[in-house]
Amino acid sequence: MTVLERDVLKILAEDARISHKKIAAMLSVDEAEIKACISDMEGRGVIVKYTAIINSEKADDALVEALIEVKVTPKKKEGFDGIAKQIATFPEVKAVYLMSGAYDLAVFLEDKTLQQVSRFVSERISTFDGVISTATHFILKKYKIEGSLTEKEDEDYRLSVQA
Template sequence: MTELENNILEILSDDHRVTAEQISAMLDVDVKEVEATIKALEDRGVIVKYNTIINWEKTDREFVAALIEVKVVPQRDQGFDVIAERIYRFPEVQSVYLMSGDYDLAVTVEGKTMKDIAYFVAERLSPLESVLSTATHFILKKYKVEGIILDDHEQDHRLAVSP
């Protein structure tokens, strides 16, 4: 990674609405070069997607989320990747991480009701032949997601003008 790439990633990871023109001024680099660098980062899959972090608890959307600890049997020659993919392809799965420690995969799942989650675990996840066991923990409240505090009450308390 070049210094320019790192700088661009840092700016966009904080706010992807910053324009190429602004980045060009901020980094003192030609706007064409900024655009080309962003394009290259997208093409290489370094920049995956530009999405928005939403505090769904402030909306009227009904949802339940759970963290499921999954123990699996890794498959010959393929390790955990195949079973991970079998799991992450389900649209209700929000994230899948391979873990060190007592279990193998940490899976977060979202549904409308607890029943949805129970159904997913019983009918989709557990029957997979590589899955040895599961432990489901319901998420009660999300405080911080992707490095962002969801309900941040810190404000700018500065005076409007100061020496």
């Protein structure tokens, strides 16, 4: 990866809506070069998607979010990939990660109700051949999402001191 690509990615990670013209000015590079650089990274799959980070707690239609720990018996020839790819196809699933440690896959999902999340885990994930066990953790409150704090800090905040 080139220095230019790294610089462009850093800028886009902070604000994906920024124009090619502004990026070019920030990096003292021709706008056409920025456009070509971004297009190339999109084509190679370096840039996967442009999206808004939404704090669902403040949205009118807040969803129930959960982290599902999944223990798996890896299959011959495909290892963990087969089950991970199957789980990733469901629209409720927002992310799937292969993990080291006590469990194999971390599955982040969203649904409308606690019951729907529970049903998804019991009727879909748990039924896959090779799934040994699951543990569901419901997200109660978010403090930071994708590097951004969810609440602005109160400038007058002071710790109370008692004598």
